[in-house]
Amino acid sequence: MYLFVIDHPYHYEAENLCRVFFPFDKVVTLHALQDADEPQARTVYTALEAGRYVVRIHDESGETVRPSPQAAEDEYGLMALLFSALRDHTGKLPRWGMLTGIHPIKLLRQLTERYGAAEANRLFREKYFVSEEKASLAARTLQAQTPVxxxxxxxxxxxxxxxxxxxxxxxxxxxxxxxxxxxxxxxxxxxxxxxxxxxxxxxxxxxxxxxxxxxxxxxxxxxxxxxxxxxxxxxxxxxxxxxxxxxxxxxxxxxxxxxxxxxxxxxxxxxxxxxxxxxxxxxxxxxxxxxxxxxxxxxxxxxxxxxxxxxxxxxxxxxxxxxxxxxxxxxxxxxxxxxxxxxxxxxxxxxxxxxxxxxxxxxxxxxxxxxxxxxxxxxxxxxxxxxxxxxxxxxxxxxxxxxxxxxxxxxxxxxxxxxxxxxxxxxxxxxxxxxxxxxxxxxxxxxxxxxxxxxxxxxxxxxxxxxxxxxxxxxxxxxxxxxxxxx
Ligand code: SF4
CATH class of the missing domain: 3.80.30.20 (tm_1862 like domain)
Structure with missing residues (x-):
């Protein structure tokens, strides 16, 4: 598949998110439309256009277009947009939501230190779309490691x-x-x-x-x-x-x-x-x-x-x-x-x-x-x-x-x-x-x-x-x- 990364720096995160939804695709990342020299069965287009992020997914199942409702902000803004577009396009609900990093418990610890356990859990569920059972597994793990x-x-x-x-x-x-x-x-x-x-x-x-x-x-x-x-x-x-x-x-x-x-x-x-x-x-x-x-x-x-x-x-x-x-x-x-x-x-x-x-x-x-x-x-x-x-x-x-x-x-x-x-x-x-x-x-x-x-x-x-x-x-x-x- 082609992944277009146009005018934003978040190619690494976008690639990881694409792999969550399409684990068997080889992701070829391009930074300009004209670099696409061979037709691909699937394209994921991510870009910053006129101050807003836009995501377009196209493959045999159809096309999903998702423009950001507000002005582009940060990495999270684009990744949340890409995640929701991929989720709606494929119908898949990844258990770890949009978390693709190696250390989810470290993130939960940092959130907990900053906002307290209940708010950290809410953010895991609502901001990062982590499923209830994985959020619970993460909370149990954090609880066990905290004394250490x-x-x-x-x-x-x-x-x-x-x-x-x-x-x-x-x-x-x-x-x-x-x-x-x-x-x-x-x-x-x-x-x-x-x-x-x-x-x-x-x-x-x-x-x-x-x-x-x-x-x-x-x-x-x-x-x-x-x-x-x-x-x-x-x-x-x-x-x-x-x-x-x-x-x-x-x-x-x-x-x-x-x-x-x-x-x-x-x-x-x-x-x-x-x-x-x-x-x-x-x-x-x-x-x-x-x-x-x-x-x-x-x-x-x-x-x-x-x-x-x-x-x-x-x-x-x-x-x-x-x-x-x-x-x-x-x-x-x-x-x-x-x-x-x-x-x-x-x-x-x-x-x-x-x-x-x-x-x-x-x-x-x-x-x-x-x-x-x-x-x-x-x-x-x-x-x-x-x-x-x-x-x-x-x-x-x-x-x-x-x-x-x-x-x-x-x-x-x-x-x-x-x-x-x-x-x-x-x-x-x-x-x-x-x-x-x-x-x-x-x-x-x-x-x-x-x-x-x-x-x-x-x-x-x-x-x-x-x-x-x-x-x-x-x-x-x-x-x-x-x-x-x-x-
Ligand atoms: S490092 Fe582990 S996985 Fe790799 S060959 Fe050795 S035992 Fe097997």
Whole structure:
């Protein structure tokens, strides 16, 4: 489809909104009518004309024209106009209304801080057109995360460590994750440099007087490291950082085919407080469809092994919308997970990323094509996890998600993962180590965030490691600016 963006700067927001309504269209954005060189089945025209916004949608179902009743004001004015035109043209009512951002709970928090909970809820419903059930989910999530975010001090931060290797690449994956077969040789060198970067980051945090609250090792699949590599990585963190205020240390064990007793022992003896064992699904046919080499039974056995060895805080990730999964099989997975009784369950809606194998091969699974099915699956998860005593505590969204839904972390009382809240609410600084890591420096006195990127791929990380250390110098400089501004 063509999206015309004429004489206004809001192309990014307009594209995102178009994708909500037409998730399978390729959006080609043009800034002048004469640039349209090939006829398209659908056009969405947005423009500022004679001081007013106008939206025109044309496709095989007809034409909708929506001029703004008042003079053009801001981004919201145009997006609300575009949203109402798309809604009326398609007859679709997106559950999250016109919200397309990653962090809806952060927006709700900001509105709540400004106007109070009741007014924030009204604005969510009436200004942003969020459905009643999603507004309620957002309110529950905000309520659960507030005690954690309220406790953040101005010098607090979290540490993220990236291990961007996996045994195979899942069909839906777009992360920086390379299969071990292809990159095995890089692992020892990567590991050695990672330990150096961890030490350099600790030095930097120490010189700035920062206080570490949470450590999260993610990826990829960190347990592609050997038990010995895991031990030395954890020990390096323990030796380099002051962990006296750090209340959690998570390692995503991730895929059951990378976990064994020896690795779990390394994590346990290293004082890891939380691990993830991520089934995504407990249906063998679906596991095969997504390119996993393990069975559902292996996931269950790995979980039980971790429990027997003494892990008391385990997360399990699930995905709505995987190819081959049906409503019945998804519900069966939920029931199996509930029987295992993990402390955290994270339910994702499959996001079709451009670089994933599923997207590239053109496979479209039913739950992705059928928003109502994805919705039913998510509703079942929400109902059953609530009945089982879990509460939603962090939530985020991505573009092109099944059913235009969300990813939600659920926790038993007392088991929320603070790191997940900090990173999604952007409450405090996150210092990141490893390939694909992004340090986010939060100005403690405003909502400003500065990002410092590490190289994406492990081979770049290895070959240009010196540049990573140079970029780290930016952390100190930025903190100086934050602190100067307040003096
Ligand atoms: S386990 Fe995660 S990071 Fe690894 S390939 Fe699968 S989706 Fe990607």
């Amino acid at each position: 975010t309220a406790d953040v001090g101005e010098n607090d931060y979290s540490l993220y460590i990236s291990v961007p290797f996996c045994p195979t690449r899942c069909a839906y994956c777009s992360f920086v994750s390379q299969s071990v077969e292809k990159t095995k040789k890089q692992i020892p060198q990567y590991h050695a440099l990672l330990l150096q970067e961890i030490k350099a980051t600790a030095q930097c945090a120490k010189s700035l007087g920062l206080r570490l609250r949470a450590v999260y090792v993610g990826g990829g699949t960190p347990t592609t490291f050997s038990a010995e590599q895991l031990r030395t990585m954890i020990q390096t963190v323990r030796d380099a950082f002051d962990l006296s205020a750090c209340t959690e240390f998570t390692v995503e064990a991730g895929r059951p085919d990378t976990i064994d007793r020896e690795k779990l022992l390394a994590l346990l003896e290293g004082g890891i407080t939380r691990i993830s064992i991520n089934p995504q699904t407990l249906q063998d046919n679906v596991l095969r469809n997504i390119g996993r080499r393990h069975t559902a039974q292996q996931t269950v056995e790995t979980f039980q092994l971790a429990r027997d060895m003494g892990f008391t805080n385990i997360n399990m990730d699930l995905i709505v919308g995987l190819p081959g999964d049906t409503y019945e099989s998804f519900c069966d997975t939920i029931e199996q997970v509930i029987r295992l009784d993990p402390e955290n369950v994270t339910v994702h809606a499959l996001a079709l990323k451009r670089s994933s194998r599923i997207t590239q091969s053109g496979e479209v699974n039913r739950a992705h094509a059928d928003a109502a099915l994805a919705d039913r699956m998510m509703a079942y998860a929400e109902k059953r996890l609530t009945e089982h005593g879990l509460t939603p505590y962090y939530l985020y969204r991505q573009s092109r998600m099944a059913g235009n839904l969300e990813n939600t972390g659920w926790a038993k009382p007392g088991y929320v993962c603070a790191y997940n809240i900090f990173t999604m609410d952007e409450t405090e600084t996150v210092l990141a180590c490893g390939a694909g890591g992004v340090s986010k420096l939060k100005d403690p006195y405003s909502e400003d965030l500065t990002r410092i990127f590490n190289f994406k791929y492990s081979y770049e990380y290895i070959s240009r490691y010196g540049e990573i250390l140079e970029r780290k110098e930016g952390i100190g400089k930025r903190y100086e600016q934050f602190r100067k501004r307040i003096c």
